[in-house]
Amino acid sequence: MARNTFDQDEELSQEFNWSYYKRMGTYILPYKKPLLKTLIVIIIANMAGMLGPYFTKLAIDDVIPNKDYKMLAILGVIFLLSLLVIGYSMRYRIHSITEVGQDVLKDMRSAIFEHLQKLPFSYFDNRPHGKILIRVVNYINTLSDLLSNGLINLISDIFSVVITLVVMMMIDFKLTLYSLVLLPVLFALVMVIKKAQRKAYQELSNKQSNMNAYIHESISGIKVTQSFAREEESYQTFLDISNDYRVSYMKAVKIQFLLWPGVQNISVITTCLIYFVGIQGIGVNVTTGTLIAFIGYINNFWNPVINIGNFYNSLITATAYLERIFETMDVEPDIKDKPGAIEMPTIKxxxxxxxxxxxxxxxxxxxxxxxxxxxxxxxxxxxxxxxxxxxxxxxxxxxxxxxxxxxxxxxxxxxxxxxxxxxxxQMGVMLQDTFVFSGTIIENIRYGKLDATEDEIIAAAKVVRAHDFISELKEGYYTVVEERGSTLSAGQRQLISFARALLADPKILILDEATSSIDTKTEELLQVGLQELLKGRTSFIIAHRLSTIKNSxxxxxxxxxxxxxxxxxxxxxxxxxxxxxxxxxxxxxxxxx
Ligand SMILES: Nc1ncnc2c1ncn2[C@@H]1O[C@H](COP(=O)(O)OP(=O)(O)OP(=O)(O)O)[C@@H](O)[C@H]1O
Missing domain, CATH: 3.40.50.300 (P-loop containing nucleotide triphosphate hydrolases)
Structure with missing residues (x-):
């Protein structure tokens, strides 16, 4: 695979295919119970929503002309109750859908993170780390809306559209046909926009990824940037990348926003059409009540159609992100257990x-x-x-x-x-740039043996001569260190890594000795610590110090x-x-x- 840098768009390694949605479905499936419950609540709310226009028709055509005030009051009370049902359902739906959506995202994020842990070095060598980060964090977040609201709304909207159509047809079949006359225009619009929108969002995801990669790289290399006084150049590069992102964002939303006003216009024109044919009586003969109820139903019909259009929009947007997420999940670790691999016996x-x-x-x-x-x-x-x-x-x-x-x-x-x-x-590997995770010193040493007691940790630190400097720190073993250990000296980081390795007790020890020069006292300490660590183990040391070389x-x-x-x-x-x-x-x- 060709190497990628922050200013290069990544090529997709596999073509988009619809099975991605099916695959996403496997993450949603475990939550079918709460989703089903929500769906039932939504259907009840939708049915309650059908009452309003029909009651209006009844009131205008029969109840008010007949001065049946008792009936009017009953209709009013039922209508009020239906509003309460709708209100409660809305609240339930928002809560339950958000919860399911977040659960699904958590599962997907864990899956991609778990997979990343197993990927070969070459995967990380071949692209800026910021581009990997954005998949785990931002891209998955973007799916949030699609999962939390989109999916369930879609089902409820389709249901709404169908039930509204049925009721409309029952009231007046011809008028219903007039209401649908502009539907093909909508389909045509969707088809035209689809391709352009998908491309625009793919580009946007690339630009977003580039920007993330650059920010990540700049932060990691901030010391070099500042020591060479290259802040201005760095800023200029960032401005360029950031501008690329802005341009592609504007392009994507411009296309996306074509759909919504399109649907709105179609809906308004349809309403005008219904008034026109209803009042003029062109091919239909309807009462005032029916006409007003119809206008209500047309809203009931077009609102979900608009929502479906919006869902479609988010689907296209999310597709660009889904592609990247599943692409990462599909990278095979090339170093993996072969079929029938045996357990390594205790290493001698x-x-x-x-x-x-x-x-x-x-x-x-x-x-x-x-x-x-x-x-x-x-x-x-x-x-x-x-x-x-x-x-x-x-x-x-x-x-x-x-x-x-x-x-x-x-x-x-x-x-x-x-x-x-x-x-x-059973092997201990200590790299030149000793990695210290953010957390306390004791946690960092414990990384070598997760169930080690405090006594064991202190004993290990003493053997490799790390104990003295740790004890002198303000909070001792509980001193919090920053990621990469920037608050510790290079020698101190090495001593911590010795303690970590000793605790893990590997039979083969691999050490890439740090090249940075350290003071004589620390050098002596490191040598004593190292010799203690090496006792009874086979070791390979990429040696930079003469003392280490001579001792081997x-x-x-x-x-x-x-x-x-x-x-x-x-x-x-x-x-x-x-x-x-x-x-x-x-x-x-x-x-x-
Ligand atoms: N991930 C990689 N992809 C491609 N080439 C690599 C990769 N890592 C190292 N190399 C190349 O392999 C060669 C050997 O690298 P290696 O890191 O083993 O050298 P080394 O002897 O440890 O060097 P040094 O003393 O500078 O650390 C180098 O020419 C390097 O450019």
Whole structure:
């Protein structure tokens, strides 16, 4: 899939098909009981609504001319009661429909979020994260109106239209036909608008997505923007994107708003027509009461028709969003358990890479026949020039990607033969940019073992030397940290991640050591913490500090997709090869205190 950026509209990867609506129906189905109840209430309200015009007819044609005041009072009271029924039903309907609508949205949002958790890195690599965010939040919100009001209104409106027509026909068949004369004009209008509207809303959803992506990216990169004083450029880019959004929004609503006045006009012309033919007596012979009742029914008829038109509008709008939502839900996780995958037995820690070939994109092998065997409990430092493939090696080991050729084995078992859950739960991966979730420090450490007690957490923090700095914080372990841990130093974030990893107690530990320079005292702390963490585990460390490299059992020097040198620091230095060269040229960077 081609990479997408914030200023590029995303192509839809699959054509729209009507089964999307059926699929949405599966989210609504569990709520059929409350929906049915609401529908019954609405039908009762609709029937009550039929009384008004008919009573008017009775009053004008019979009751008032006959001066039957008792009957008039009875009609008045029943009419009043019908208004009460209508009022109550309206209240019930709004409450119950909103509740069901929100429940359905919650289910859909959970489904898409759950699915996102399983998607491969490549899905996230290939598009700005803001574009993913907007699907989970905004697009699903847009469906809200369609689900909460639209659907039930539709059924009730269709019912209204049918029942009104029946009553009208019973009163006067010919006059009913006159009322329907302009209906084909409405259908024609809908057909003309439909295509343009769908396209306009697809474009709008793209522009909305672009804007979201840019805002998200700008916030993530705000430090870079400010440190290069690029605020003005950033603002200009935003203005352009925002303007694109405005233009496409105006275009979409202009098309959408053609329908509503169209229906209104047709309704008004129909009313005039009925007055005209009724008063002139063209082909019909009606009383004044019938004529007035008819005008009432015409409103009863056209109001729901207008609503159906509006529903149709929202459906077309929502289609553009539904497409995106289901497109995301249809992305298959490409790293998944194969049929019959077994549970990984308790890992001892032997790791073998056998003739591993791997590429992210066709035509460019990143790993090109890697072979190595690591024994249980060994600690390996991966070094090599930038872009050599060190991160790729550890990505394959924890099966974030699958090899193209060869195999990666843990304790002699191919990682593709076991379930991802059983494999990853026994491995600890610590990335260079230690992720700290917003919340307290204790919660962040507990992420490694969700049922860990406070004592266990403190004990782990002590082992990796994180306890001292945490205790010095104002609220200790209950200090709230911000997302990404911006209130902590890089060293402190690493120490927290060590405690988190120790708690998880993985048998294989993977660590991409932070490159940021830290003070000598923290460096010492980190080294002690790290050595404690490594005890009894097989570990792979993309090492940036000389102290880590020296403490490891073996060093793998990776270059151009192969392990070109391996051995201890002393052995490799004596060899005077690539490692020696790297050590010489980067001495300052690798230097310990
Ligand atoms: N998701 C990806 N899609 C395509 N190419 C990628 C992807 N990730 C990495 N690469 C490419 O693969 C190569 C190896 O990357 P890798 O991150 O493994 O290198 P590294 O040795 O860890 O580098 P560094 O020391 O700079 O972190 C690089 O040329 C990089 O451009």
């Amino acid at each position: 820690g032997q790791v073998d890479f056998e003739n591993v070939v791997f590429r992210y994109e066709e035509g460019r092998n990143i790993l090109d026949g890697i072979n190595f065997s690591v024994k249980q409990g060994e600690s390996i430092a991966l070094v090599g020039p930038t872009g050599a493939g060190k991160t790729t090696v550890i990505n394959l080991l924890s099966r974030f990607y699958d090899v193209n050729e060869g195999s990666v084995k843990v304790d002699g078992i191919d990682v593709r033969d076991v379930t991802l859950e059983s494999l990853r739960s 059992n073996r060093i793998f020097y990776i270059d151009r997709g192969k392990v070109v040198e391996s051995g201890t620091h002393e052995q490799l230095m004596a060899k005077r090869g690539l490692y020696h060269h790297l050590y010489q040229s980067q001495y300052d960077l690798l230097k310990v205190d």
